[in-house]
Amino acid sequence: MSDREEKTGKNDNGKKNKGGKRNKIVAIEMIILVLLIMAAVAIFIQRDKSVKEAAKIHNQKAKKTEQTPQAAQKENEIEEETEDTEEETDDRDASVPDRSNFAVQPGVSVGTTEQSDEKIVYLTLDDGPSDNTQAVLDILDKYNAKATFFVTGEMPEYKDMIKAAYDKGHTIGMHTYSHDYAKVYASVDAYFQDLDQIGQMVQEEIGYVPCFIRFPGGSSNTVSKKYTAGIMSTLVQEVQNRGYQYYDWNGSSGDGSVRTTEELVAQATSFDSNNIILLCHDSHGKQTTVEALPQIIEHYQSLGYTFKALDRDSFVAHHGVNN
Numbered sequence: 024m025s026d027r028e029e030k031t032g033k034n035d036n037g038k039k040n041k042g043g044k045r046n047k048i049v050a051i052e053m054i055i056l057v058l059l060i061m062a063a064v065a066i067f068i069q070r071d072k073s074v075k076e077a078a079k080i081h082n083q084k085a086k087k088t089e090q091t092p093q094a095a096q097k098e099n100e101i102e103e104e105t106e107d108t109e110e111e112t113d114d115r116d117a118s119v120p121d122r123s124n125f126a127v128q129p130g131v132s133v134g135t136t137e138q139s140d141e142k143i144v145y146l147t148l149d150d151g152p153s154d155n156t157q158a159v160l161d162i163l164d165k166y167n168a169k170a171t172f173f174v175t176g177e178m179p180e181y182k183d184m185i186k187a188a189y190d191k192g193h194t195i196g197m198h199t200y201s202h203d204y205a206k207v208y209a210s211v212d213a214y215f216q217d218l219d220q221i222g223q224m225v226q227e228e229i230g231y232v233p234c235f236i237r238f239p240g241g242s243s244n245t246v247s248k249k250y251t252a253g254i255m256s257t258l259v260q261e262v263q264n265r266g267y268q269y270y271d272w273n274g275s276s277g278d279g280s281v282r283t284t285e286e287l288v289a290q291a292t293s294f295d296s297n298n299i300i301l302l303c304h305d306s307h308g309k310q311t312t313v314e315a316l317p318q319i320i321e322h323y324q325s326l327g328y329t330f331k332a333l334d335r336d337s338f339v340a341h342h343g344v345n346n
Contacts (some may be wrong), residue, residue, distance in 0.1 A: 124335065125194065126231035127222075133234050133268035134339035138298040142328045145299065145337060146170040146320075147272065149198055149237065150177065150306035152184035158313045159305045160188060166320045168330030169193055173237040173270075176200035176221055178307060185228040194332035195228075196235030196270065197221045204239055208247040208254055211261065234267050235333055241271045243342035255346040270333065271342040272302040276319070278312045279304065287315040292322040298338040299328075 148159060151174055163170055171194040174185055189195050199207050200220035207217045222232040238258065240246055247254050262269055276291035279302075291301060301319075303312050320330060331337075 120192070122194075122334075123231060125233050125235070127234040127266040129264070129266040131234075131266055132263070133266075133335050134270075134333075134337055136339055136341065138296065138338050140297060142326070143298050143338075144301055144323045144328045144330050145333055146301050146303065146330055147173060147196075147237070147270065147333075148303050148305040149173045150175055150202060150304050152181040152188075153178050153305060153307040153309075154181065155305050155307065155309055155313055156181060156184040156188070159316065160184075160191060160193075162313070162316050162320070163193070163330075164191065166317070166324065166330070168320050168324075169332040170330065171196055171235065171270075171333040172305070173198035173235070174221065174225065175202045176224055177202055179224070182224055182228060185225060189229045192332065194235060194334065195225055195233050196237060196333065197225060197233060198237050199239055200224070202239050204246050205250055207239060208250040210251055211254060211257055214254070214258060215261075215265075234335070236262060236267045236269050237271070238269055241342055242269055243271065243345050245345050248346045253346060255344045259341075259344055268339060269341070270300060271340045272300045273340045274299045275302040276312065276315065278309055278315075282311065284311045284314045287311055288318045288322075291315065291319045299323075300338065300340045 146168065148156075148170055151159075151172055156172075159170075162168075169192055172185070172188050173196040175198050176182070185195055197218060198221070199214070199217045201207060201217055203217075207214050218236065226232050238244065238255070242255055242259050244255065259269060273296060274291070274294035276287045278287055282290075291303070294301070303309075303316070305312065323330070
């Protein structure tokens with residue numbers, strides 16, 4: 024090969040090498056450019072999304088700020104109602120004394136058979152709650168009088184009245200669930216089964232089973248002889264052994280039978296003991312009792328008596344047992 028040909032070959036190879044390097048550089052530059060463009064597009068998309076989100080939040084705030092006067096008023100009313108409800112709940116809880124010690128406690132005695140020197144009427148209302156109970160509560164509120172309700176389960180649709188009475192400071196006692204003489208006096212076990220049933224209902228309303236009870240017909244009833252001879256003699260001891268106390272009465276309105284309002288008032292106001300446990304009823308059909316109650320309360324208050332609810336230290340009236 025001649026020198027000329029050799030030089031020409033070298034020049035051609037040099038040109039080829041330079042061309043290849045240039046092509047690689049261009050390719051790299053193109054790749055970098057594409058990556059930069061893609062990054063820019065991604066940044067733009069994200070920025071646009073953020074702008075739209077910010078605009079959405081701004082619009083929501085603007086709508087809330089520009090709500091109608093009616094909507095604003097409604098919102099304020101809801102807040103006020105919530106505050107009022109909380110205040111009422113607090114007031115009610117604060118005004119109701121803690122009476123959890125009224126719960127039945129086996130082995131703990133209740134009450135005294137000695138009357139106090141204070142002039143007190145322990146108004147007791149049997150056989151409710153019923154459609155008359157609310158009217159009785161309203162009257163008691165009017166005269167700032169307290170009472171004791173010996174309740175049954177005869178009208179369970181009114182069981183919420185038990186808590187209503189309790190929340191007003193009245194005492195809740197138990198008068199058996201069924202108030203069915205044949206059922207409750209069938210046996211000692213039958214009596215306590217029925218008592219436990221009313222105890223469960225009362226506990227659901229006030230949170231505990233109270234120690235205050237009244238026998239259907241009182242402890243001196245003779246109708247129980249028809250079902251179980253000697254049952255009352257057993258029950259008066261057994262209830263106290265189990266932590267209950269039974270309450271009879273030393274005054275009665277006579278509303279266990281049909282009487283006029285005037286007759287009820289006349290009989291109910293004829294007692295003068297220092298401590299009077301007065302028997303009345305707030306059961307269904309006792310409208311005359313509701314009508315007589317204001318006059319009965321006014322009479323005793325005018326003589327200096329205070330109407331109180333039974334508690335663990337109150338006077339206890341016991342009749343002579345006849346069975």
